[in-house]
Amino acid sequence: MDTLKIDRVSVRYHQHTAIRDASFSARAGEIIGFIGADGAGKSSLMHAIAGVGAFDGSIRFHNTLYRSPAEAEPIKSMTALMPQGIGLVLYDMLTVQEHLNFFADIRNINKDASFIAYQQRLLQMAGLEKFTDRRAGNLSGGMMQKLSLICTLLHRPKLLILDEPTTGVDPLSRIELWDILDQIRTQEGTIILVSTAYMQEAARMDRLLLFDEGEIIALGSTEELIDSVRPMTYVLSQQTDGITTRDATYSIKPLDFAHTEPTLEALFFVNALKKGRSLPPITLSTHHEDYVRDSVIMEARGLTKRFDGFIANDCVDIRLKRGEILGLLGANGAGKTTFIKMLLGLHPIDGGELELLGRLIQNTSDRQTLKASIGYVSQHFALYNDMTVRENLLYFAAMRSIPFEKAVDKTLLYATELGFDIYLDELPLNLPLGINQRFSLAAALLHDPVVLFLDEPTSGVDAIARAQFWQLLIALKEKWGISILITTHYMSEAEFCDRIVLLRDGKKVADDTLEELYALHPNAVNFEDIFLEYYR
Amino acid sequence: MKIRVIKAYIYKELTELVRSRFIIMVFLLPSMILLLFGNGIRMEVSGARTLIVDHDRSPISYRLISKFEHSKYFNTQILPISEAEALGRIKQARTDVVIIIPESFEKRLLHGQTTQIGVFADAAFPSRGITMETYVKGVILDAASEFGHNQANGSITINQRTLFNQAMRDEDAIVPGLIGLVLLVAPAILAALLIVKEKERGTIFNFYASPLSKSEFLAAKLIPAFLLHSLNIFVVFLWAVYVFDVPFRGSFFLYWAASEIYLMISISIGMLISVITRTQIVAVVFTIIITIIPGFMYSGIIMPISSMSGMSQIEAHIFPVMYYNHIVYDVFLIGEGLESAKTLRYLLILLFYAIVLLSLGRLFLRKELK
Numbered sequence: 053m054d055t056l057k058i059d060r061v062s063v064r065y066h067q068h069t070a071i072r073d074a075s076f077s078a079r080a081g082e083i084i085g086f087i088g089a090d091g092a093g094k095s096s097l098m099h100a101i102a103g104v105g106a107f108d109g110s111i112r113f114h115n116t117l118y119r120s121p122a123e124a125e126p127i128k129s130m131t132a133l134m135p136q137g138i139g140l141v142l143y144d145m146l147t148v149q150e151h152l153n154f155f156a157d158i159r160n161i162n163k164d165a166s167f168i169a170y171q172q173r174l175l176q177m178a179g180l181e182k183f184t185d186r187r188a189g190n191l192s193g194g195m196m197q198k199l200s201l202i203c204t205l206l207h208r209p210k211l212l213i214l215d216e217p218t219t220g221v222d223p224l225s226r227i228e229l230w231d232i233l234d235q236i237r238t239q240e241g242t243i244i245l246v247s248t249a250y251m252q253e254a255a256r257m258d259r260l261l262l263f264d265e266g267e268i269i270a271l272g273s274t275e276e277l278i279d280s281v282r283p284m285t286y287v288l289s290q291q292t293d294g295i296t297t298r299d300a301t302y303s304i305k306p307l308d309f310a311h312t313e314p315t316l317e318a319l320f321f322v323n324a325l326k327k328g329r330s331l332p333p334i335t336l337s338t339h340h341e342d343y344v345r346d347s348v349i350m351e352a353r354g355l356t357k358r359f360d361g362f363i364a365n366d367c368v369d370i371r372l373k374r375g376e377i378l379g380l381l382g383a384n385g386a387g388k389t390t391f392i393k394m395l396l397g398l399h400p401i402d403g404g405e406l407e408l409l410g411r412l413i414q415n416t417s418d419r420q421t422l423k424a425s426i427g428y429v430s431q432h433f434a435l436y437n438d439m440t441v442r443e444n445l446l447y448f449a450a451m452r453s454i455p456f457e458k459a460v461d462k463t464l465l466y467a468t469e470l471g472f473d474i475y476l477d478e479l480p481l482n483l484p485l486g487i488n489q490r491f492s493l494a495a496a497l498l499h500d501p502v503v504l505f506l507d508e509p510t511s512g513v514d515a516i517a518r519a520q521f522w523q524l525l526i527a528l529k530e531k532w533g534i535s536i537l538i539t540t541h542y543m544s545e546a547e548f549c550d551r552i553v554l555l556r557d558g559k560k561v562a563d564d565t566l567e568e569l570y571a572l573h574p575n576a577v578n579f580e581d582i583f584l585e586y587y588r
Numbered sequence: 589m590k591i592r593v594i595k596a597y598i599y600k601e602l603t604e605l606v607r608s609r610f611i612i613m614v615f616l617l618p619s620m621i622l623l624l625f626g627n628g629i630r631m632e633v634s635g636a637r638t639l640i641v642d643h644d645r646s647p648i649s650y651r652l653i654s655k656f657e658h659s660k661y662f663n664t665q666i667l668p669i670s671e672a673e674a675l676g677r678i679k680q681a682r683t684d685v686v687i688i689i690p691e692s693f694e695k696r697l698l699h700g701q702t703t704q705i706g707v708f709a710d711a712a713f714p715s716r717g718i719t720m721e722t723y724v725k726g727v728i729l730d731a732a733s734e735f736g737h738n739q740a741n742g743s744i745t746i747n748q749r750t751l752f753n754q755a756m757r758d759e760d761a762i763v764p765g766l767i768g769l770v771l772l773v774a775p776a777i778l779a780a781l782l783i784v785k786e787k788e789r790g791t792i793f794n795f796y797a798s799p800l801s802k803s804e805f806l807a808a809k810l811i812p813a814f815l816l817h818s819l820n821i822f823v824v825f826l827w828a829v830y831v832f833d834v835p836f837r838g839s840f841f842l843y844w845a846a847s848e849i850y851l852m853i854s855i856s857i858g859m860l861i862s863v864i865t866r867t868q869i870v871a872v873v874f875t876i877i878i879t880i881i882p883g884f885m886y887s888g889i890i891m892p893i894s895s896m897s898g899m900s901q902i903e904a905h906i907f908p909v910m911y912y913n914h915i916v917y918d919v920f921l922i923g924e925g926l927e928s929a930k931t932l933r934y935l936l937i938l939l940f941y942a943i944v945l946l947s948l949g950r951l952f953l954r955k956e957l958k
Contacts, residue, residue: 099957102796102797103796103797103956104793104796104797104955104956104957105956105957106956106957121796121955121956122955125799128797128798128799129799131797132797133793133796133797135790135793137790140789140790140791140793141790141791141793141794142791143600143604143789143791145603145604145607145608146600146603146604150600150603153596154596154597154599154600155794157592157593157595157596158593158596158597158794158798158800159798159799160590160592160593160799187607
């Protein structure tokens with residue numbers, strides 16, 4: 053008999069339906085993965101099951117049937133919820149040990165010898181046993197998530213609900229988190245519901261639920277789901293009908309090409325095709341401006357940044373050439389963002405030399421003259437949600453003191469080439485994420501920079517939007533000769549970069565092209581394996 | 589109610605308050621309000637710049653002028669200028685009051701004829717203008733009665749004595765009222781923050797997703813605010829008695845008990861605010877608006893409730909501040925205590941408020957996402 057049964061659950065916020073008629077069931081010890089774009093209804097369903105949000109329909113867990121959060125009270129001693137967001141349930145001011153005490157107390161756990169032993173084991177699994185005196189606010193993102201997880205595990209829940217526990221967490225911490233989960237479910241027979249944005253993780257689940265626009269559109273094991281999209285997956289071709297990504301073409305109409313082995317990501321592309329949701333194509337025209345392909349755009353020599361007590365960047369040497377995409381990778385706290393902020397002049401440089409466009413940066417006036425050649429897109433697109441796309445772009449143009457007529461022409465040109473001209477008079481909030489990304493990039497490109505700095509632009513973005521974003525970046529590089537420095541924590545995105553710099557604890561540990569890195573690590577199947585080689 | 593759970597929360601709250609140094613605010617805010625307002629609000633006018641134009645220059649006019657010169661309320665200056673020039677000085681804000689003694693002032697008086705004194709007061713601030721006018725009148729009447737006394741027997745002399753605040757000190761009138769304001773604002777802010785902080789941060793999920801009951805959560809949140817501000821009851825008392833020298837004539841126990849009940853009311857207001865707000869900044873602004881305005885208006889600092897009329901009279905009776913302030917004024921200045929039926933009734937009304945507001949908070953607090 054199924055331990056958990058979800059029967060036609062819907063969650064509504066005012067007029068908007070977050071999830072409609074969701075039904076599924078789970079057995080003890082099963083891990084079920086929730087995958088889907090942001091806003092597809094994963095979190096809402098999780099909140100309903102955890103009994104923290106109102107819903108319609110009914111849920112049964114063991115022998116308790118509940119239709120509202122109030123009726124769910126009896127199951128809360130057996131369940132645990134880890135909401136989305138790093139360290140969301142932690143108190144910055146409390147230490148690791150104080151968290152464990154607090155959660156044990158509010159769950160009224162008997163602190164006997166077996167609990168102490170269990171707690172110690174959890175600390176060891178999370179690698180936190182040496183940090184029991186450290187305050188949560190001073191932990192890295194990965195450590196915070198591991199602490200959150202072991203705090204929710206203290207009362208040995210029978211139903212564990214984890215909302216994107218690994219998003220934004222470095223690969224090593226992710227692996228450790230998964231090891232903890234695997235142990236817990238085999239030892240305790242816990243049902244684990246977990247949502248994730250990483251498809252490699254999705255493959256580890258027993259079953260997957262695919263969410264789209266408030267509905268569960270597919271349910272099954274990884275193999276079953278992949279089988280379902282195999283007929284629509286073809287080898288890479290120049291077919292314009294379907295969606296073409298880096299390694300495959302998807303089409304619901306039969307094509308004359310050979311099939312290829314799909315990945316889980318294919319589910320999203322095929323679904324988008326079925327719903328007729330493909331975005332307008334990108335048609336960049338080639339800039340005929342002459343440039344020396346291998347000229348150096350940015351050169352950092354021994355760049356160092358110290359914060360009180362620790363060194364965020366320790367003698368980092370990085371060189372970015374014209375028309376090159378350089379990926380800056382590393383775990384949380386490795387110093388990626390600090391480095392970008394030094395390049396932009398948001399942090400003063402504590403040591404070393406920085407040369408931008410052949411000019412040594414010594415003071416703010418050096419920067420001021422270079423601002424016109426640099427574009428920057430921050431982690432959260434800095435768009436004004438109450439202005440239309442056109443107004444946003446004209447505003448950014450005005451900030452860069454581009455003459456109004458020129459700005460109008462340029463906005464129209466970029467909108468046409470980047471395929472968002474039909475959305476120019478819409479508000480950003482009403483647009484698909486992929487379109488918002490395009491026009492944020494357009495805003496950063498209005499003043500014709502030769503180099504773009506992008507700080508985790510794809511964080512929290514779904515597979516389709518990510519794939520399209522990278523297509524655009526590659527087009528910018530190839531057609532316009534723009535150099536791009538990008539940080540990301542999706543290891544799979546390293547495959548799109550020409551050159552990769554790996555940071556660890558503020559130091560550069562690798563700096564090579566993708567091919568050279570694969571040659572150095574012949575056993576690596578994907579870039580994540582290479583990353584782990586440097587981090588182990 | 590699981591005592592252990594509540595203890596764990598209280599320990600956590602106190603740790604956070606101390607480590608985030610917010611604890612400083614908890615104790616600084618009430619004392620700051622008391623010191624700033626206690627020293628800053630002045631109802632009486634002293635040292636009003638007074639310009640006297642004496643056209644008479646007679647013994648009687650000199651006697652009248654010397655009365656002004658000896659009063660601490662006036663800062664007198666006698667100039668031989670014209671009336672128009674004198675009024676010009678009020679306009680330039682170089683003087684607050686102009687008194688003009690006409691020619692043959694003494695002569696007319698001695699002949700038993702009516703005479704006039706011109707008084708002009710700057711009433712740009714009406715209450716200040718009225719006060720100055722009254723003071724001037726008082727001085728002149730005083731001089732007139734003396735003068736009349738010398739002339740004939742049998743006129744009325746006023747033998748006046750003020751009660752409860754014989755020295756007519758502003759501190760005595762204002763500081764007890766401020767206690768009512770302080771103990772309304774500061775605990776409400778703290779209580780609101782303790783809950784909204786968890787909402788804003790996300791840690792509220794620890795409550796939503798655990799078997800913790802609503803009453804336990806409320807107890808866990810309100811007890812720290814209650815305990816910390818209970819200390820402030822003593823702190824503000826010490827300020828009032830030893831810094832502002834306000835007399836204390838009633839029972840300390842009554843003051844303490846009424847204040848603790850009043851604290852329950854203010855933390856319940858904070859809790860109700862935390863139910864409807866989602867971010868700390870909104871909670872603070874909202875708390876300040878809905879506590880400071882009634883706390884000030886109906887504290888009796890600016891105007892006694894009994895002299896309010898219509899709507900404001902009703903509003904004053906709705907806000908709990910009035911009842912508490914009545915008790916505070918009683919224990920400080922009068923000392924009737926529970927012997928007065930009104931004080932007892934007001935104490936019971938406060939208790940009723942505390943119970944109702946706490947229950948409302950318990951009712952409206954949700955253990956689920958909005």
